[in-house]
Amino acid sequence: MQYKLPLLLGCVLGISTPLAEADNGRLIATGGATSIEGGAGGGVIPWAVLTGYGDEGEWGASAFATHVNLPDYTLDVAGMAASYGNRVELSYAHQRFDLGTLVHKLSLPDDNLSQDIFGVKVRLFGDLIYDNLPQVSLGLEYKHQNDFLIPSLVGAKRDSDVEGYLTASRLFMGAAFGYNVVVNGGVRYSRANETGLLGFGGDRRDSRSLLKEGGVAVLFNPHWALGMDYREKPDNLSFAGESDWVDLFVGYFPNKHVSFVLAYARLGEIATLDNQNGTYLSVQGSF
Numbered sequence: 001m002q003y004k005l006p007l008l009l010g011c012v013l014g015i016s017t018p019l020a021e022a023d024n025g026r027l028i029a030t031g032g033a034t035s036i037e038g039g040a041g042g043g044v045i046p047w048a049v050l051t052g053y054g055d056e057g058e059w060g061a062s063a064f065a066t067h068v069n070l071p072d073y074t075l076d077v078a079g080m081a082a083s084y085g086n087r088v089e090l091s092y093a094h095q096r097f098d099l100g101t102l103v104h105k106l107s108l109p110d111d112n113l114s115q116d117i118f119g120v121k122v123r124l125f126g127d128l129i130y131d132n133l134p135q136v137s138l139g140l141e142y143k144h145q146n147d148f149l150i151p152s153l154v155g156a157k158r159d160s161d162v163e164g165y166l167t168a169s170r171l172f173m174g175a176a177f178g179y180n181v182v183v184n185g186g187v188r189y190s191r192a193n194e195t196g197l198l199g200f201g202g203d204r205r206d207s208r209s210l211l212k213e214g215g216v217a218v219l220f221n222p223h224w225a226l227g228m229d230y231r232e233k234p235d236n237l238s239f240a241g242e243s244d245w246v247d248l249f250v251g252y253f254p255n256k257h258v259s260f261v262l263a264y265a266r267l268g269e270i271a272t273l274d275n276q277n278g279t280y281l282s283v284q285g286s287f
Helices: 004-009 101-106 149-153
Strands: 059-069 074-084 088-098 112-124 133-145 160-176 179-190 209-221 224-231 245-254 259-268 279-284
Touching: 160 209
Parallel strands: none
Antiparallel strands: 059 074, 059 279, 074 088, 088 112, 112 133, 133 160, 160 179, 179 209, 209 224, 224 245, 245 259, 259 279
């Protein structure tokens, strides 16, 4: 399941170069795209930015849909998020992972796995652009795996869990041959197997791990971004390895109301099937 996530991440916050793009309130793309878990940021990881374009005393919101196509699986995600005062964000995402080839290979009782994710993110301090400090946010996600039979058979210990993350994002003006660069780094405290689609904890390890994640994006102009993301994964189940995710993405932000992210991700092994590398497309509407 690592598969799909990675891809999206790219969505990157394409913050732009000229402040003329700010028009009213926050700059275009400073709300980022939407991660596969529902929070604002990249595709496979959240960033410190908050969704939408609401400034102090204002609401912002977004809705998104993501499709990831892999050699043996597909992942579909849909959800929404809202923020207030560029300070607090609430999000929801529903993930459906179609097992494809694995259903016949292992004679599985179900052909898909799904989970619901409820998230909250709080900007602690700093600002992406205008402060001396980077924007730093703390998030919590409650995840519930809806089809626990298969995860339990492969060693998962529970069908729901809470995980936390701390992330920081910063825009560096003209840092790459005159182009703006966004850098993001964070840590996650989690025991989710394939982000939770295979349950939480396992026969190999049932405690939470401190996991690294981060990304970088080059903003060629106010509307286009090119970048990559990385997400470290735990290895809790003995029946299969779980690979870290790396992806390359292109983000397009034609205006403040819509954005597109296209990505290629090298996702490695997913539930015994290796070389799960594929394409990712995410569409987001926001205000």
